[in-house]
Amino acid sequence: MLPFSRVAIIGLGLIGSSIARAVKDAMPGVALSGFDADADVRERARALRLCDDIADSAGAAVTDADFVILCVPVGAMAAAARDIAHDLPDDAVISDVGSSKGSVVAALREALPDAAIVPAHPVAGTERSGPEAGFAALFRNRWCILTPPEGTDPLAIERVGEFWKRLGAKIETMEPAHHDRVLAVTSHLPHLIAYTIVGTASDLEEVTSSDVIKYSAGGFRDFTRIAASDPTMWRDVFLSNREAVLDMLQRFSEDLSALQRAIRWGKGDELFDLFTRTRAVRRSIVEQGQDDAREDFGRSHE
Amino acid sequence: MLPFSRVAIIGLGLIGSSIARAVKDAMPGVALSGFDADADVRERARALRLCDDIADSAGAAVTDADFVILCVPVGAMAAAARDIAHDLPDDAVISDVGSSKGSVVAALREALPDAAIVPAHPVAGTERSGPEAGFAALFRNRWCILTPPEGTDPLAIERVGEFWKRLGAKIETMEPAHHDRVLAVTSHLPHLIAYTIVGTASDLEEVTSSDVIKYSAGGFRDFTRIAASDPTMWRDVFLSNREAVLDMLQRFSEDLSALQRAIRWGKGDELFDLFTRTRAVRRSIVEQGQDDAREDFGRSHE
Numbered sequence: 001m002l003p004f005s006r007v008a009i010i011g012l013g014l015i016g017s018s019i020a021r022a023v024k025d026a027m028p029g030v031a032l033s034g035f036d037a038d039a040d041v042r043e044r045a046r047a048l049r050l051c052d053d054i055a056d057s058a059g060a061a062v063t064d065a066d067f068v069i070l071c072v073p074v075g076a077m078a079a080a081a082r083d084i085a086h087d088l089p090d091d092a093v094i095s096d097v098g099s100s101k102g103s104v105v106a107a108l109r110e111a112l113p114d115a116a117i118v119p120a121h122p123v124a125g126t127e128r129s130g131p132e133a134g135f136a137a138l139f140r141n142r143w144c145i146l147t148p149p150e151g152t153d154p155l156a157i158e159r160v161g162e163f164w165k166r167l168g169a170k171i172e173t174m175e176p177a178h179h180d181r182v183l184a185v186t187s188h189l190p191h192l193i194a195y196t197i198v199g200t201a202s203d204l205e206e207v208t209s210s211d212v213i214k215y216s217a218g219g220f221r222d223f224t225r226i227a228a229s230d231p232t233m234w235r236d237v238f239l240s241n242r243e244a245v246l247d248m249l250q251r252f253s254e255d256l257s258a259l260q261r262a263i264r265w266g267k268g269d270e271l272f273d274l275f276t277r278t279r280a281v282r283r284s285i286v287e288q289g290q291d292d293a294r295e296d297f298g299r300s301h302e
Numbered sequence: 303m304l305p306f307s308r309v310a311i312i313g314l315g316l317i318g319s320s321i322a323r324a325v326k327d328a329m330p331g332v333a334l335s336g337f338d339a340d341a342d343v344r345e346r347a348r349a350l351r352l353c354d355d356i357a358d359s360a361g362a363a364v365t366d367a368d369f370v371i372l373c374v375p376v377g378a379m380a381a382a383a384r385d386i387a388h389d390l391p392d393d394a395v396i397s398d399v400g401s402s403k404g405s406v407v408a409a410l411r412e413a414l415p416d417a418a419i420v421p422a423h424p425v426a427g428t429e430r431s432g433p434e435a436g437f438a439a440l441f442r443n444r445w446c447i448l449t450p451p452e453g454t455d456p457l458a459i460e461r462v463g464e465f466w467k468r469l470g471a472k473i474e475t476m477e478p479a480h481h482d483r484v485l486a487v488t489s490h491l492p493h494l495i496a497y498t499i500v501g502t503a504s505d506l507e508e509v510t511s512s513d514v515i516k517y518s519a520g521g522f523r524d525f526t527r528i529a530a531s532d533p534t535m536w537r538d539v540f541l542s543n544r545e546a547v548l549d550m551l552q553r554f555s556e557d558l559s560a561l562q563r564a565i566r567w568g569k570g571d572e573l574f575d576l577f578t579r580t581r582a583v584r585r586s587i588v589e590q591g592q593d594d595a596r597e598d599f600g601r602s603h604e
Contacts, residue, residue, distance in 0.1 A: 143519070172516070183517065188521075192561060195576055195577055196554060197492065202579065202580070214590070217593070221593045231574050232574065238573060242565055251505075251506075253555070253559075257555075266544075278496075278497050278501055282529060288515055292601050295429060295435070297601055299593075300600065301437070
């Protein structure tokens with residue numbers, strides 16, 4: 001039995017369009033409606049046949065739905081929730097895919113005080129954006145974290161979990177505040193650092209951009225991939241998860257200063273000890289199937 | 303005509319063993335000798351048939367060579383050069399593959415004052431180490447930077463360039479000091495930052511290592527790859543290219559502080575502007591064939 005039969009997706013970028021494709025693959029019986037605030041994206045979504053129906057307002061997209069997923073930048077969640085409030089059926093379950101949860105949970109509860117809200121965060125993505133960038137396998141073997149507020153109907157939580165399992169994801173449940181601390185270190189800080197170093201490299205006077213690009217295979221290119229992620233999405237993530245991000249950044253800066261000092265004073269043993277310890281972390285990630293076991297991410301050398 | 307006919311490789315790790323394999327593929331007529339300071343590595347290299355002969359001393363490996371490549375960590379270059387000084391034929395050309403060049407050029411000139419020295423840096427590698435990790439295609443379409451000291455015989459430079467072209471590399475020539483500034487930003491700083499963030503994540507109290515590994519697909523896993531690189535090699539790189547690394551690190555820290563401030567004070571426009579600018583850098587790297595054009599480095603999603 002399907003967890004939901006009429007699903008509405010609000011926001012048809014990388015994640016929303018991947019959900020649409022994955023639902024069509026995994027649950028072909030589901031009726032899919034969609035909406036995007038950008039008229040051009042709606043046109044492209046229609047041309048791609050992402051959903052059975054692409055509505056011209058958020059309200060029209062949700063009016064028959066039993067499950068609504070908000071796939072908009074976290075800074076736009078409150079407005080998106082307000083836009084559907086009037087047309088949302090009483091028994092519909094609401095979810096989202098936001099990368100920070102504390103602020104999103106608060107925004108959804110305020111805009112939709114009586115709805116069954118089961119916030120979710122599929123930890124998956126690529127550096128691309130837009131409805132053309134999505135693909136059905138994006139969530140396969142990735143974790144999807146649910147952060148339901150206390151008192152949420154257990155059946156609603158179970159149905160949302162089952163929905164994500166059908167898309168290939170593994171489910172975990174945690175408090176929004178814990179989610180925001182964990183993701184601050186595993187996702188938000190890495191993006192912040194990648195954006196920074198790519199900016200630093202672009203601003204050098206005596207090393208040209210052409211040098212930076214030419215010799216990027218020495219390590220730099222790895223950082224440019226996540227620094228190519230969607231600017232609006234990431235601006236919102238940093239502003240909405242400010243406290244946790246700033247705390248992690250502070251810890252990182254302290255550790256970087258310690259390493260800087262070790263280099264300045266020629267303390268090779270300190271460097272060697274850290275570099276040996278970090279090697280083991282990579283091993284665990286590969287062993288647990290969270291990254292490609294092939295060297296160099298399996299990049300082609302032909 | 304082959305640029306060299308009797309090649310000796312000192313150090314049989316990832317780079318040395320990749321050169322051996324690539325020479326066998328591209329220049330099967332070349333006689334290859336090899337040596338590694340680690341007896342266990344010598345045994346494994348013999349079992350892998352990496353070279354025609356694996357000698358039990360560096361001197362014995364070079365005694366007949368017309369080209370000697372030192373493939374040891376940059377901190378071990380001076381000792382490796384001293385070890386071959388007595389047995390090196392007068393007409394042999396010396397090169398290396400070190401990731402920093404200023405200190406290596408000085409070490410080689412001091413140990414081998416009369417030799418033709420053409421230092422080189424193939425900008426290629428993976429996170430793996432040891433003779434089993436090498437492969438012949440490693441240098442294909444990658445840049446190899448030559449940093450010959452002033453007054454080096456132009457024919458020696460040309461022969462070394464031709465050697466690397468036969469292994470599939472593209473050649474560039476520059477001053478050692480310029481090389482060290484360029485690589486500080488495209489390779490050394492990225493590695494330093496990756497090592498730091500993986501250390502920071504491992505040291506958190508309330509977020510467990512298991513959480514960090516589980517949700518690493520949000521961005522963190524990208525950093526763990528280069529933080530799994532060889533600890534000895536990288537300790538030596540940072541200590542030998544100290545000035546340039548510390549300068550780049552200072553610039554990076556300033557830029558990170560600016561971003562920190564923008565997050566603290568909610569300056570979304572500043573974040574958005576930077577994130578838009580960095581996106582273009584990725585595009586250039588892919589356009590110039592320096593990274594996989596497929597999204598997510600072409601990682602498998604099955």
